[in-house]
Amino acid sequence: MQSPIGFTQAAxxxxxxxxxxxxxxxxxxxxxxxxxxxxxTTTRHFAPAPVSGGFHFAGASSGAxxxxxxxxxxxxxCWGGNSNGQLGNGTSSSSTPTVTPTAVGxxxxxxxxxAGDSFSCGLTTTGKAYCWGNLGTGSTVVTIPRxxxxxxxxxxxxxxxFHVCGLTSDGSAYCWGNxxxxxxGDSTQVERQVPTxxxxxxxxxxxxxxxxxxxxxxxxxxxxxxxxxxxxxLGDSITVNRTQPRFIVTGVNP
Numbered sequence: 001m002q003s004p005i006g007f008t009q010a011a012x013x014x015x016x017x018x019x020x021x022x023x024x025x026x027x028x029x030x031x032x033x034x035x036x037x038x039x040x041t042t043t044r045h046f047a048p049a050p051v052s053g054g055f056h057f058a059g060a061s062s063g064a065x066x067x068x069x070x071x072x073x074x075x076x077x078c079w080g081g082n083s084n085g086q087l088g089n090g091t092s093s094s095s096t097p098t099v100t101p102t103a104v105g106x107x108x109x110x111x112x113x114x115a116g117d118s119f120s121c122g123l124t125t126t127g128k129a130y131c132w133g134n135l136g137t138g139s140t141v142v143t144i145p146r147x148x149x150x151x152x153x154x155x156x157x158x159x160x161x162f163h164v165c166g167l168t169s170d171g172s173a174y175c176w177g178n179x180x181x182x183x184x185g186d187s188t189q190v191e192r193q194v195p196t197x198x199x200x201x202x203x204x205x206x207x208x209x210x211x212x213x214x215x216x217x218x219x220x221x222x223x224x225x226x227x228x229x230x231x232x233x234l235g236d237s238i239t240v241n242r243t244q245p246r247f248i249v250t251g252v253n254p
Contacts, residue, residue: 024057029046030044038051039051059227063159067079077185085143089144100243119134119159126153136179159237160210172204175198183213184196186198187224203219222247
């Protein structure tokens with residue numbers, strides 16, 4: 001009797017989910033209106049169904065209506081909705097779903113790819129950031145990976161709803177994309193098309209971009225957040241948006 005397949009990484013999306021299994025394939029379930037389950041159909045599934053193509057994946061991420069994966073040999077593949085070029089294959093279409101994994105253009109070797117609302121960003125194995133799609137209101141739609149020649153090398157990227165943040169080897173944080181809520185942390189609400197330094201002397205161990213805000217784990221063990229705060233998501237006891245990092249947690253009693 002064959003043993004059940006276990007999962008090693010989850011990648012929830014808008015109204016669907018994907019996960020990497022121990023057989024290194026991605027399995028998806030839920031809404032499939034845009035082909036985001038990559039099973040060659042647009043039929044909804046209530047249980048995990050394997051992504052077509054027989055690929056072996058090392059990473060996965062899901063956005064509003066698309067997903068991306070990185071194979072074990074660094075190939076970037078995306079599928080699903082492509083109205084803003086978020087699949088990175090040189091095309092865009094609001095009417096024709098991409099129902100199978102499609103290679104991201106540029107002949108790049110990726111360490112990771114993150115899927116946002118209507119864009120994607122990838123980190124290459126050499127530490128370079130590339131993005132494609134539409135990162136925010138007023139942004140230009142880019143259908144193939146766009147490089148940032150003046151940006152530093154990154155060790156990690158985190159993709160949010162309409163913005164992305166990266167960390168350098170020394171813990172410095174950079175963000176770019178939509179900034180209407182101050183989620184880029186650069187003391188402004190100006191949209192940035194290129195990686196822009198977060199306005200702080202803090203050094204981070206990790207950073208995570210949400211839908212309208214961002215938080216980072218600081219190297220001293222504290223946490224800092226910035227951006228949208230309408231529901232108190234920044235944890236600073238008020239509901240005022242912040243355009244630069246603010247310490248929230250310096251220690252928690254068990």
